[in-house]
Every structure is written in C-alpha cells, then in structure tokens.
Amino acid sequence: MNEILLMLLSMDKFFLRLVSFFYPVLARTGVDTDQLNEILRVKLMMDNRRPKAMFTARRNAKNNGQQSPWLISFFTLLMGFLIGLVLTLNSMPYVGETYYFIIFMVLMAITLISDFTTVLIDTRDQFILLPRPVNDRTIAVSRILHISIYILRLALLQGLPALVIVGFVDGLLAVPIFFIQIIEATFLSIFMVNIIYLLLMKSVSPQRFKDIISYFQIGFSVLVFGTYYLLPRLINVSVLGNIDLLTHWWAYLLPPVWIAALNELLVHSSRSGLITSVLAILGLTVPVLGLWFVAKVLAPGFNRRLSVIATSDGNTNASTQVKKSGRFNFIEKISNLIAPDPIENAGFRITWKLAARTREFKMKVYPAFAYVPIYFVFITFNGSGALSDRLEKVQNGHSYVFLIYLSTFILSTILTHISMSEKYKSAWVYYALPIDEPGKILSGMYKAIITLYFLPYCLVLSIVIVTVWGPQAINDMILAFLVSVVYGMMMALFMVKGLPFSKPVIVKQGGGKMITSLMILGLIAALGFGHYYLMRWETVIWIAIILFLFINWIMFRHYKKQSWESIELADL
Amino acid sequence: MAEAPLIQIRNLSKSYGSKLVLKELSLDIYPGQVIGYIGPNGAGKSTTVKILTGLIPDFDGEVIVNGINMANDPLGIKKLIGYVPENAEIYDVLTPMEYLDFIGKLYGMEETQLHDRARRLLMAFGLGTNGDDRMDTFSKGMKQKVLLIAGIIHNPKIIVLDEPLSGLDANAVIMIKELIMRLSQEGKTIFYCSHMMDVVEKVSDRILLINKGEIIADGTFESLKQNHSDTLERIFSKLTGRGDQASETDAIINAFD
Numbered sequence: 001m002n003e004i005l006l007m008l009l010s011m012d013k014f015f016l017r018l019v020s021f022f023y024p025v026l027a028r029t030g031v032d033t034d035q036l037n038e039i040l041r042v043k044l045m046m047d048n049r050r051p052k053a054m055f056t057a058r059r060n061a062k063n064n065g066q067q068s069p070w071l072i073s074f075f076t077l078l079m080g081f082l083i084g085l086v087l088t089l090n091s092m093p094y095v096g097e098t099y100y101f102i103i104f105m106v107l108m109a110i111t112l113i114s115d116f117t118t119v120l121i122d123t124r125d126q127f128i129l130l131p132r133p134v135n136d137r138t139i140a141v142s143r144i145l146h147i148s149i150y151i152l153r154l155a156l157l158q159g160l161p162a163l164v165i166v167g168f169v170d171g172l173l174a175v176p177i178f179f180i181q182i183i184e185a186t187f188l189s190i191f192m193v194n195i196i197y198l199l200l201m202k203s204v205s206p207q208r209f210k211d212i213i214s215y216f217q218i219g220f221s222v223l224v225f226g227t228y229y230l231l232p233r234l235i236n237v238s239v240l241g242n243i244d245l246l247t248h249w250w251a252y253l254l255p256p257v258w259i260a261a262l263n264e265l266l267v268h269s270s271r272s273g274l275i276t277s278v279l280a281i282l283g284l285t286v287p288v289l290g291l292w293f294v295a296k297v298l299a300p301g302f303n304r305r306l307s308v309i310a311t312s313d314g315n316t317n318a319s320t321q322v323k324k325s326g327r328f329n330f331i332e333k334i335s336n337l338i339a340p341d342p343i344e345n346a347g348f349r350i351t352w353k354l355a356a357r358t359r360e361f362k363m364k365v366y367p368a369f370a371y372v373p374i375y376f377v378f379i380t381f382n383g384s385g386a387l388s389d390r391l392e393k394v395q396n397g398h399s400y401v402f403l404i405y406l407s408t409f410i411l412s413t414i415l416t417h418i419s420m421s422e423k424y425k426s427a428w429v430y431y432a433l434p435i436d437e438p439g440k441i442l443s444g445m446y447k448a449i450i451t452l453y454f455l456p457y458c459l460v461l462s463i464v465i466v467t468v469w470g471p472q473a474i475n476d477m478i479l480a481f482l483v484s485v486v487y488g489m490m491m492a493l494f495m496v497k498g499l500p501f502s503k504p505v506i507v508k509q510g511g512g513k514m515i516t517s518l519m520i521l522g523l524i525a526a527l528g529f530g531h532y533y534l535m536r537w538e539t540v541i542w543i544a545i546i547l548f549l550f551i552n553w554i555m556f557r558h559y560k561k562q563s564w565e566s567i568e569l570a571d572l
Numbered sequence: 573m574a575e576a577p578l579i580q581i582r583n584l585s586k587s588y589g590s591k592l593v594l595k596e597l598s599l600d601i602y603p604g605q606v607i608g609y610i611g612p613n614g615a616g617k618s619t620t621v622k623i624l625t626g627l628i629p630d631f632d633g634e635v636i637v638n639g640i641n642m643a644n645d646p647l648g649i650k651k652l653i654g655y656v657p658e659n660a661e662i663y664d665v666l667t668p669m670e671y672l673d674f675i676g677k678l679y680g681m682e683e684t685q686l687h688d689r690a691r692r693l694l695m696a697f698g699l700g701t702n703g704d705d706r707m708d709t710f711s712k713g714m715k716q717k718v719l720l721i722a723g724i725i726h727n728p729k730i731i732v733l734d735e736p737l738s739g740l741d742a743n744a745v746i747m748i749k750e751l752i753m754r755l756s757q758e759g760k761t762i763f764y765c766s767h768m769m770d771v772v773e774k775v776s777d778r779i780l781l782i783n784k785g786e787i788i789a790d791g792t793f794e795s796l797k798q799n800h801s802d803t804l805e806r807i808f809s810k811l812t813g814r815g816d817q818a819s820e821t822d823a824i825i826n827a828f829d
Binding site (some may be wrong): 034035038039042045046049124126127128129130131132133134135 | 625626627647648650651653655657659661662663665666670674675677678679680706
C-alpha cells in the first residue's frame with residue numbers, strides 16, 4: 001500500500017518518464033524535446049501548487065493555496081472508493097457498472113471543467129512562452145500532453161479503487177477489462193467536455209465564458225456538499241440496487257451502458273446477446289472516434305478560440321460597457337428610496353455593484369444560497385421511518401420558520417466576505433474623502449445586502465413555504481425576516497467592522513470574537529425557538545412584528561452613527 | 573553608421589478587423605543603439621513590439637533581424653531577443669530560481685551556467701535572499717526585477733523593454749537607467765518603450781515617435797529639439813496633435829461653472 005502511495009506521489013515523474021519514451025518519435029516531427037520536458041515539468045509542478053475547486057468550499061483562508069498533493073490524491077482516491085462501492089450494490093455487474101460509469105463520467109467532466117479551465121486559458125503563456133524560442137509544435141504538443149497527463153492521473157486515481165473492487169466482485173478476469181473500460185470512459189468524458197466548451201465558446205463572449213465556468217465551479221461545490229449530506233438520507237441505498245435501469249429501452253442510448261457492455265460480453269458471455277455485442281463494439285469505437293473527431297475537427301478552431309479568450313483582456317475592443325437598461329434605473333430608484341442620504345446612497349450603490357460584479361465574492365457567497373435548503377432538508381428529514389412518513393410529519397409541523405432562521409447563515413457568509421477583496425487597496429477612497437460618519441456607508445452597505453440578496457431569497461422561500469404550508473405562514477415569515485435583519489445587524493456591529501471590499505482576504509478571527517459570535521448566535525436561536533412556541537397565537541406574532549419593526553428602526557439609527565474609531569482599518 | 577542594420581522593418585502593416593493599426597512602417601535599427609519608442613495610447617506601439625518579439629505572427633511586410641527573416645525563422649530571432657513585457661505576467665506560484673531555471677532552459681542554456689548566472693543576477697538586483705521564496709507574495713517591484721532578469725538571462729543581442737520601470741523605486745530606476753547605458757556600451761541594442769518622457773530623453777540615443785500607426789519623428793533628442801521644441805514632453809504633445817492644450821484646460825475649468 002505504501003508503495004502504491006509513493007508511486008502516486010511521484011506520478012508526475014513517472015508520467016514524465018513515460019512520455020520520454022516517445023521523445024525520439026516526437027523529435028522527428030519537429031518538437032524540441034528538451035524544451036517540451038521542461039515545459040511539462042514546470043506545468044505539472046504548478047498544477048500541484050494550485051488549489052482545486054473541489055475543496056474550496058470548506059477551505060479556509062489559513063491554508064490558502066497550500067493544499068498538499070498528498071491530500072488531493074488521497075481525496076480523489078477516497079472519492080473513487082466511494083463511487084466504486086456502487087459496483088457492489090447490484091448483483092448484476094452489468095447494471096452496477098452502468099451506474100458506476102455514469103457517476104465516473106459526470107464527476108470526471110465536472111472536474112475537468114471546474115479545475116482545468118484555468119490551465120487551458122492561462123493567459124500568461126502568451127507572454128511567457130511565446131517570446132522564447134519555442135516553436136509552435138512544441139507548444140501545441142506540450143499542451144496536449146499536459147492535458148493528457150492531468151486527465152490520466154485523475155482517471156487512474158479515481159478508478160484505482162474500483163479496479164480492486166471489481167476484482168472481488170466479478171473475478172480476476174474483469175480487472176484488465178475494467179482498465180480498458182476506464183480508458184473508454186475517460187476518452188468519452190474528454191469528448192463531452194470538448195463539446196461543452198465548443199458550444200459555450202460559440203455562443204458567448206470570452207468574458208461570459210469565464211463567468212459561466214465560475215458558475216460551473218459554484219455548482220460543483222454545491223453538488224459535492226449536497227451529495228455528502230443528502231444522498232444517504234433521502235435514498236435508501238438498497239433500493240438503488242433493485243432498480244434495473246436496463247429494462248428501459250432508452251437506457252441503451254446512454255454511453256455508460258455501452259462501456260459496461262464490454263464486461264458483460266467478455267466475462268459473462270453466456271447471458272449476453274446480440275444487442276450486448278453491438279453495444280460493446282459501440283463502447284470501444286465511439287470513444288476512439290470521438291477523440292479523433294476532437295483532434296481533427298474540433299481542436300484547430302478550439303485553440304484559435306482559446307487564444308482569443310486569452311488575449312481578450314488587452315487587444316479586442318470587446319464592449320464591457322454596462323448596459324444602462326431599465327433594470328438599472330429601477331435599481332437606482334430603489335437605492336434612492338431606501339438610502340436617501342448621499343453618503344449612505346453611495347455605500348448602497350457601491351456594495352450593490354461590486355458584489356454583483358466581483359467574481360471572487362460570488363464564488364464564496366453563492367454556494368451558501370444552496371447550502372441553506374440542503375441543511376434544512378438534512379435537519380428536518382433526520383429521523384427514522386419511511387421517506388413518505390417523514391415528509392408528512394414535516395408538512396404537519398411548524399419547522400418551516402427555521403428555514404428563514406437558517407438563512408441567517410447567508411447573511412453571516414455575506415457579511416464576512418463583503419469587507420474583503422483582493423483589490424482591497426482601492427478602498428483608499430473611503431479614507432481620503434471627508435466622510436464624517438462611516439456608519440452611513442455601512443448602513444448603506446447593509447441595506448444593499450438585504451435588498452439585493454436576503455430579501456429576494458426570503459421572498460422565494462416564502463412563496464415555497466406558503467404554497468406548502470398555507471397562508472397562515474405569512475406573518476411568521478415577516479417576523480422571522482425582521483429578526484434575521486436584527487441578527488445581521490448585530491453581526492455587522494460586533495463582528496464585521498470593515499467598510500465594503502476594504503480588507504485583504506485573510507481571516508483572523510480573534511478568540512474574543514468567537515465568544516461574541518456564539519452569544520449572538522445563542523440570542524438568535526433563543527428568538528427563533530421563542531417564535532416557534534408563540535406560533536399558535538397568530539395575534540402575538542403580529543404584535544411581535546410591530547415590536548421588531550421598532551427594534552430594527554432603533555438599531556439602524558445606532559448603526560448609522562458609527563464613528564471611525566469603531567471601524568477596523570486595513571493597512572493600505 | 574556604416575554597418576548593416578541589425579533590425580530592418582519594411583512596410584510593416586497590421587490591422588485588427590477593419591482597423592489599421594500600423595501603416596507601412598519602415599525602420600532600420602543599428603547595433604548598439606538605444607531606441608526610445610514613444611507614442612500616445614493606441615498609436616501602435618505595443619503592436620510593433622509584439623510583432624518584433626514574435627508574439628503576433630501574422631502581419632504584412634518584412635521584419636529582418638540580424639539577417640534572419642521573421643517569416644522564415646521566428647525562432648532564430650527569438651533567440652536573439654530578450655523581452656520584458658509590460659503587463660508583468662509571471663508564473664507566480666514558482667520561486668524566482670525555478671522561474672529563471674525554466675526560462676533559461678527554454679533558451680537551451682546549460683544548467684550550471686544558468687544557475688550560477690541566475691543567482692548572481694538575483695543578488696545584483698537585491699533579491700539574493702528571496703531566490704527560493706514563492707513569487708505570489710512578492711511586491712510589484714520585486715516581480716518586475718525578476719522579469720527584467722528573465723529578459724537578460726540568456727545574454728541577448730537585443731533587449732526589448734516595455735515600461736520596465738513600473739513599480740520600481742527610485743534607486744532601482746537609477747540602477748536600470750545606468751544598466752541600459754552600460755548594456756549599450758557592451759554592444760547591446762535596446763528597444764525602449766515608455767510613457768515616461770524624462771527617462772526616454774535621458775537614456776535613448778535615438779527617439780522614434782509613433783502616432784496613428786506611422787512614425788512621425790525620428791532622430792536624436794538634440795535634432796528633435798532643434799526642429800520642434802525644447803523638452804520631449806512638448807515635442808510629443810506638439811507632434812501628436814495635442815498642441816492646443818489651452819483649449820482643453822479651458823474646457824475643464826469651464827466645467828465647474
């Protein structure tokens with residue numbers, strides 16, 4: 001086992017040596033193999049130092065960019081083991097392998113898109129490699145080999161546990177066949193990703209393209225989070241084992257079925273028919289054809305488009321002008337209505353615009369929107385009994401208020417990130433300008449957070465809740481919302497004292513703050529449970545709403561009056 | 573000037589879509605010259621540099637460096653040129669030593685010589701103790717120094733500098749100005765692009781002014797002074813059609829009314 005781990009760690013060297021066998025052949029086609037080796041070595045080294053999107057969800061600033069390749073290899077192996085378990089679920093290897101390869105390919109494609117895009121469109125190559133005496137073929141080959149090594153490493157790590165498992169489940173003969181199947185699945189994933197890229201690049205501008213990729217990354221971290229929490233709760237795993245996907249005719253259109261068919265044909269030839277043979281042949285030929293198609297037809301245009309994306313920052317006059325459409329006027333009207341004071345208005349608008357346009361902020365905050373419902377389902381469905389029973393119990397109860405209270409998680413996520421930015425130095429304007437009460441900027445910022453993110457989110461939740469639980473939930477929603485706003489303001493008062501986007505991205509939560517944070521959290525929990533017990537008296541809730549409106553008003557007045565002394569300044 | 577020109581540019585044209593950026597540019601540059609290449613934003617300055625360094629392969633016209641034609645053997649030309657790009661692009665997860673090792677090997681340098689030279693250059697630029705730190709924590713000036721070293725590590729005949737002073741402190745600026753003169757005494761040809769007129773005025777022995785894709789002035793600072801105005805700044809604004817500064821400032825002042 002130790003040896004295997006060692007081998008995996010030195011995989012880069014292993015791959016480099018593997019590639020070096022082809023150097024004589026490559027050299028004959030005009031590739032400078034010394035340069036090629038050097039480029040590959042440095043690129044692989046940089047890959048290892050680059051943080052991966054898959055783990056960013058729960059990564060804190062402390063180990064920023066310092067993930068060891070060990071850990072990543074280990075997690076990839078673990079992931080591979082978990083999906084490898086799918087193989088043991090069904091008594092029919094054909095079905096089990098189909099499930100396995102569906103998951104394998106989806107995971108592979110998503111990892112490729114979310115983690116490897118940055119490598120593909122590394123704009124620095126334009127300025128670092130191009131002025132050096134490296135010929136085009138060497139660069140092109142280095143790119144292809146780099147991608148291949150990355151993908152093969154991923155595929156091997158991800159597939160290794162299943163390779164062992166299949167030996168136990170299906171006999172030794174299945175192991176080498178499985179190896180071929182993994183390669184088939186990898187090729188098909190590359191084909192899929194290429195198609196996705198091409199469609200994206202055809203239909204959107206380079207800037208949009210980068211945005212869409214970051215949404216992919218957000219989606220991916222939510223997916224990983226959700227699977228960990230929910231899949232074991234909602235699906236009775238043994239049920240999956242009894243569903244036979246293959247009884248439906250359309251299942252034969254799925255490529256993973258073709259891949260699994262190879263095993264059926266060669267290992268269990270007694271029960272395989274003509275259809276299985278056809279599918280197995282499809283499974284062998286389509287990946288190769290797909291790869292050929294990628295290399296011959298897609299790749300040339302692909303590289304040209306990529307270089308357009310890479311250079312788009314400087315050369316093309318692609319219009320980045322912000323459309324001054326009706327929506328923006330609408331937003332401006334709202335800001336004038338909610339934050340009439342000029343300074344407060346400025347704080348409102350700057351927060352609104354920067355938050356909506358800063359990719360790093362969105363990457364950190366948007367997943368939180370999805371985590372809340374996942375948490376809710378996780379907590380409320382956390383019980384024994386059949387799924388339908390639990391569902392009924394939830395619908396008869398009043399637990400829905402907690403959905404809003406849980407949403408305060410979004411508020412605290414936004415608040416912790418709103419004061420941080422990679423370009424925090426631009427915040428010098430706040431200090432250079434004659435602002436007497438920075439609290440006004442803060443209250444503008446807070447109002448923007450509420451109107452831009454929290455209120456719309458709560459409205460959506462309320463609509464869902466009212467349709468499920470009925471209109472008597474309306475006053476509870478209003479009260480929970482008001483309490484949450486108070487909670488957020490307390491967070492902002494005691495925890496986050498920076499102006500919007502004004503601090504470097506380093507989180508150092510002092511011990512004293514930890515206690516404050518827990519106290520605020522305790523208070524909100526007490527209020528939430530208080531609300532839960534008062535819910536039977538509708539009028540009490542209405543009275544509480546009036547009370548909290550008043551509290552909100554007082555808090556805002558206080559919040560607005562913050563002076564420079566109470567604000568944490570960053571060193572500029 | 574009896575020798576053959578080191579860089580010959582003939583009828584160089586380049587367009588992006590329908591926009592013509594360079595119009596039939598022709599130019600001879602001789603060994604040991606320090607060329608100060610100036611011009612307003614969007615005049616075609618960086619395009620010329622990018623063509624000369626081989627970043628933009630498709631253009632009309634001829635570029636011949638040291639007898640090598642860009643169209644036939646761009647690699648041969650790239651070997652002769654050291655380029656310090658304007659926009660500080662660098663693989664900053666590497667350390668300076670790793671980065672220089674990488675760049676040097678792409679030039680086909682031998683390892684012991686390369687490492688020795690890299691260490692000495694880092695030391696000379698005041699980065700001796702940072703040689704093995706990752707560059708993602710470096711300041712802009714430190715990264716700029718590494719880029720400068722990467723541009724001269726292979727001892728090139730021609731050095732192309734695009735705003736090389738950005739982010740550097742006054743001492744480093746003085747050092748670079750010194751360095752440019754010393755390098756030119758060593759016979760290096762230097763192509764210096766900048767917006768900082770006072771520096772260009774001092775370091776270059778030939779000034780080229782480009783505007784709207786054409787070279788509109790070419791000569792020593794002295795000769796330009798005789799024909800036009802007394803400082804490079806004034807010459808610049810006069811020739812690039814901004815002679816009428818007064819009305820612009822008028823408009824600014826009037827905006828407060």
